[in-house]
Amino acid sequence: MLSHVPYITAPYEWPDLMNQSPGTSNIQPDIRPDFHLDPKSLRAAVLSAVDVMETHLSQIENTPVKPHIEPGTVAEKFAEHAPDQPSDIATLLKIFQNNLLPAVTLWQHPRFFAYYPAATSIPAIVSELLMASLGSVGLQWSANPAATELECVIMDWLLDLLQAPKESSFRHKSKQGGGIIQNTAGEALAAIMVAARVHSHLNAADKSAAAKNISIEDVYWQDSSSLVVYMSDQTHFSGPKAVRIAGMRLHKIPAQKLADGNYGITASQVRQAMAEDRKKGLKPCAVQLNYGSTNTCGYDDLNSFRGFSEQEQVWLHVDAAYAGPALILPEFRERSLLMQEISTSFNFNGSKWFLCGVDSAFLFIKDRQLLKRVFAADGDYMARSNAEQIYNPEFKDWSIPLGRRFRALRIWMVLSYFGRQGLQEFLRKGIDQADAARKKIDASGLLKQIAKTDLGLVCFRLASDDLNKNDLFIQRIEDLSDSGQKFLIYPSVIEGQKFLRLALGGIHTETKDIDLFLDLCLKAAQDVENGLVQKQ
């Protein structure tokens, strides 16, 4: 029944790619560059770039997902030195089309199933143009009041979408909570770990009479080598990296299959690990929990962490980088409230499954002072800050960077363009597609899921218990994926078993794209079972 599905045989013919001479060859020496952002020239240049976007996006479905090229293929098309003479936009766009675009891995391709979705959208793209034309640097409120104030507004909107309690918002009179846009989840985690370290030292100082008079400057350089951060072994590698950046110890806890059929850790596991460490003279500082691990979209047992942060006197951070957006769905209201209740801070990305494009990671904190006492810094050349009212927090005092882009514009445009309903519809589409894929896998008899997932990620392998056969199956799919021609997917490993991570939720992905991929998987599975696939 499946034999009509052909494997890909003929290699894709690249358009002009790589027949172009190095990037400098088309340079026209009589061109005068425009240093003045002449509006008419800008308009013409942007319109020609828009034409390039239009051509690219209208052909995306028939373009390979990933270039099949050797390292160096792109770089060697460019001259060794920066161009001496000016060039015009038309020439640069041609080079982009010919020498760069065919070497781009297409994250917005309908059959990009690797990593996680990084859906972008029309408002996200348009806002980038506007943002770039302003070239504004949000060093502080007065450096771009619109940027700071809109950031407060959209962080409150996000909290509202998450059905957060009022106290969390900027508008609340307590001026305690709030959130900030970060470049990436990794950057947010690093900032949080540094803040957790300082918090731990200050807490200890509060309790010790001898240390009472310690200054915050003294706290910054205090020895942190006995402080420990706990997380599951399924935590994304940016979690351990953040702990390293903060100069603390990491205690990884093996995730186990929980009642929900996926992998996570429980509060009792963390308590046991803490007890062991305390016996060794170490001091628990923080816990990083997963709401949607990258590997299998597993949830740590958040319910068991109720009251944990207060009882154990540790910072509790929840990383919901990928799965967080789905918390705006009414059916996940309880999960959303639980995550907010138990956490000192949490993050989720706008850049993964939320139509905002890179870069946008949202970091929320219950008490903004926890960030400010670590990151507040000033320079004589800066404008005098106004007293903090509702919408003028100095975001430079909340995290690592000083200069900040007007990213709130992008998030505002995305949230407004789609509205709550549109965003929910988009998320449901990904979930429904994944549900259909899960059903097809379960019904096949040839494939099986390795963990129960309920969002857009589907994790599966060959149904056979023979791990060698599974390896052959994965190898077959990996080979097809490597060719980059029809789809892109990467395998992963859990409990020693290889499996495929089918990450759905792309903007262009339709049922036919998933069916094409799953049919290829079923054919590969059948071929393995029939002994037609040999180890290479």
Ligand SMILES: Cc1ncc(COP(=O)(O)O)c(C=O)c1O
């Ligand atoms: C759960 C989780 N946390 C953190 C990250 C790191 O994300 P970023 O690229 O925004 O640093 C990822 C990326 O896949 C992730 O899935």
